Amino acid sequence: MKNKFYEIDATFLSTVATDSDRIPTLYYSNNIAIKKFFWMRLKLINLLMSRYSNTYSNCLDFGGGGGVFLPTLSKNIGQVVCIDLENSEADKIIQEYVLENVTLVQGDVSDTILEDAPFKNIIAADVLEHFQDISIAVDAIIKWLDDDGVFYTSLPTENWIYVLLRKIFHIQKPWDHYHTAKEVEDYLVTRGFKKIKGIYVPFYIRIFPLFRISAWRFIK
Numbered sequence: 525m526k527n528k529f530y531e532i533d534a535t536f537l538s539t540v541a542t543d544s545d546r547i548p549t550l551y552y553s554n555n556i557a558i559k560k561f562f563w564m565r566l567k568l569i570n571l572l573m574s575r576y577s578n579t580y581s582n583c584l585d586f587g588g589g590g591g592v593f594l595p596t597l598s599k600n601i602g603q604v605v606c607i608d609l610e611n612s613e614a615d616k617i618i619q620e621y622v623l624e625n626v627t628l629v630q631g632d633v634s635d636t637i638l639e640d641a642p643f644k645n646i647i648a649a650d651v652l653e654h655f656q657d658i659s660i661a662v663d664a665i666i667k668w669l670d671d672d673g674v675f676y677t678s679l680p681t682e683n684w685i686y687v688l689l690r691k692i693f694h695i696q697k698p699w700d701h702y703h704t705a706k707e708v709e710d711y712l713v714t715r716g717f718k719k720i721k722g723i724y725v726p727f728y729i730r731i732f733p734l735f736r737i738s739a740w741r742f743i744k
Contacts, residue, residue: 527574529567530595532617534559540590540616547590547613550695558693561734564725565678566593568737569647573600576674576720576739577645584643584668586633586661587651591617597647598623605629605640633664642670649678650735653703658711666715666742675717675740679705681733689734705736716743 534552541547550562580601585593588606591614597604598621606614607629618626629636646669648661655661669675680686682704690696703711709719717740724733 527570527596527600529570530599530621531563532592532595532621536620537592540613540620542613546608546610547592551592555693561726565735565737566596566649568723568725568728569593569649569676569678570596570600572676572721572723572737572739573645573647573674578672578674579644582640582643583645583647584638584641586646586648586665587654588614588647588649589651590614591628593647593649594618594623594626595621598626601625601645603627603640605638605643607631607633607636607638634660636664638668641668642673643668644670644673645676646673647676649676650680652677652708653679653682653705654700656700656702658703658708659715662712662715669742671744673742674720675742677708677712677736677738677740679708679736679738681705681736683733685732686734709736709738712740717741718743 538552550558553559582603583597583601585606588608594617604626611628611630614628646665652658652661720739720741722736722738724730725735
């Protein structure tokens, strides 16, 4: 099954975004290449979901931020839950696109109970690197992931190419990028996750990778 992808209109997105960085300006950048590569992260997660998800009954957008992935998830999956510390931007997107099967949960993942768990699909798109203590996020994901569920990640490589491009395009590194993609993925392996498939932005294969996009299963 090929999942349809919904890219949010840049003009609308710019009116929704705040200075919280939950919707980075890269999503609606005037630089076409920058915008294309940043949306590519979510498009590749969507591609992996079409290939490796066993069911589209439900999913969790873990740290879903401003909700930019919600229109795609809502149209392809039965029930969608999005959890983050703040959800005002995501709420505006839900209203604009009339996403009736999406539930927003505002709270800290370490102490929030999700009644809709377990989830067949969990997505963490550029989220885990923001946790200084990754175990807090991974503990929650393991708790909420169904036994035969699939976990999808997007992670910035923070390699020399990534750093160089930040300088060229005058993009400031978020202050709370605590870990590289490799560090996060290595930790996931130690916790029992097995990578099913990995692809990369921008060239799909491991040539000048800016982001690692991966599908995982948890092996108990």
